[in-house]
Amino acid sequence: MATTQSGGRKPGNSTRHVGAVDGVKGRAGRILLKAADNGTYETAKEQETAVLVSVPPRRQSEAQTTEYLDELAFLIETAGATATKRFVQRLEKPDIRTYVGEGKLAEIKAYVQHEGTSMVVFDDDLSPSQLRNLEAELLVKIVDRSLLILDIFALRAKSATSRTQVELAQYQYLLPRLTGLWTHLDKQRGGVGMKGPGETEIETDRRIVRDRIAFLKEKLEDLDKQSHTQRKARGGTIRVALVGYTNVGKSTLMNVLGKAEVFAENKLFATVDATTRKVVLDNTPFLLSDTVGFIRKLPTKLIESFKSTLDEIREADLLLHVVDISHPNFEEQIQVVNDTLGDIGAADKPMLLVFNKIDQYKPDDAEQDPFGEVLDAEDDGTAPRPPLAQLQATYMAKLHDPVVFVSAQERTNLDELRELLGKRVVALHHQRFPYQANTWASE
Ligand SMILES: Nc1nc2c(ncn2[C@@H]2O[C@H](COP(=O)(O)OP(=O)(O)OP(=O)(O)O)[C@@H](O)[C@H]2O)c(=O)[nH]1
């Protein structure tokens, strides 16, 4: 594994930006864990370590900050490294030069050098100049949120389409960052057997990257035409898409509803490729698609390049919005999903809210039966966790729509979900195809 050691860079591949080496070769490459020359990915022999850094606004609660850092740690773990330390600095906004202030930067540097940490991970996107300054100062791999998410997507993407989509997003991320990343290294290098790239080489690389972006866009258009034709062929059937925050249990639900074998794992972005299965409820067949999960601060370039995967959502007749009720931030996650649906032009779709993982849900009084009485919550800055019955009533009143509480894993209340889903599908079917019988005969 090409790990950049603390305090010094390995000659060779680390003189370029972390994404560049695999990128210029022209395939969606891993960034944190480097691909071997033969194109296979090494399993980490020695785990990479990461320091997490966040600059929350002053008004953000302590609990919220911890939640966000927990999520970042989870992302890092999913990418194959371990978070060993967290640095938080409350600022009105991040420092324009180095994201954190001077004092905090010195603190981080001291820690990284002492511990030999392999990378520093930032819970936001860094500007090209911040990235350059931080690399020059900390002398280890600098990873921002987009780079990290792109890396996980590169790890997960399996189909030709999703691999092309990830690769496109990686190049788009890389392009504006090519310049700075080279120049500061030039200054540091000082000629000890490390002949650095000059401006001409940067220009050449930029051109290669631009060409590659154009090529990938074309390739995606072709792939898109094919999948559009495929989707059109399914024209006479109601389409339902599972949507939701990452790791809420969409694939698990797909497996139990669609009797499919979809990869589900307690890691973020287990699913990057959309999968579709035919399901029959109330004698009405429909197509159920499992889709990629959303996350806060999802890189916009990634959303754009994932257009054809997201078409699965845009073209659906009904969305099954899965929520992990046991997550302390589930309400914000609902909001992130709704906002992202808005961004991709799928905000006004009929939706059924499915609250999953009720087996893991603990109301504030853990002794209490989850469907029991309301109790006062302790004020520790986190939202109170009322009993499920109360939550259900609140959401049903708010949405004027039934909501279902299930455990996909424990198979709890799935009949209720099937009944509700079946009714919606039959209604949509009659609406869409008024002259068509809703039986297998029509298929
Ligand atoms: N306790 C509990 N765990 C569940 C339940 N449903 C799913 N899980 C677990 O949650 C984790 C994530 O499940 P997935 O089905 O992969 O979630 P996903 O929404 O498809 O995630 P991404 O594809 O990463 O967006 C897995 O470890 C599942 O076993 C549930 O009802 N209860």
Ligand SMILES: [Mg+2]
């Ligand atoms: Mg999944």
